[in-house]
Amino acid sequence: MATDDGRLFTFPIPAAPVIAKQYVVSYPIKAKAFQYGFQGAGDLQIYQQDCEVRIKQWGVDGPFRSARPFGDLTPATFAATGARI
Numbered sequence: 001m002a003t004d005d006g007r008l009f010t011f012p013i014p015a016a017p018v019i020a021k022q023y024v025v026s027y028p029i030k031a032k033a034f035q036y037g038f039q040g041a042g043d044l045q046i047y048q049q050d051c052e053v054r055i056k057q058w059g060v061d062g063p064f065r066s067a068r069p070f071g072d073l074t075p076a077t078f079a080a081t082g083a084r085i
Helices: none
Strands: 053-055 065-067
Touching: none
Parallel strands: none
Antiparallel strands: 053 065
8 A cells, every 4th residue: 555645555454265244443644645556376356345445534433434445346246257456
């Protein structure tokens, strides 16, 4: 993950033998914009329903909201070709 001011962050995602939602918890990162990238040693598929980023405005009380910025809608739709990113 890269921020608009050029900082880079890496979060390892554990491999799963089947379609599974992996939880990766980050510490708070303040930035105006983020760019996400994914790389895997093997078959990497990301599905919109199973991949979310929890966000909220910096310094504001209240709950985080879920955003699903990438991936296909369902694994069944592109099971033969994999998810489009």
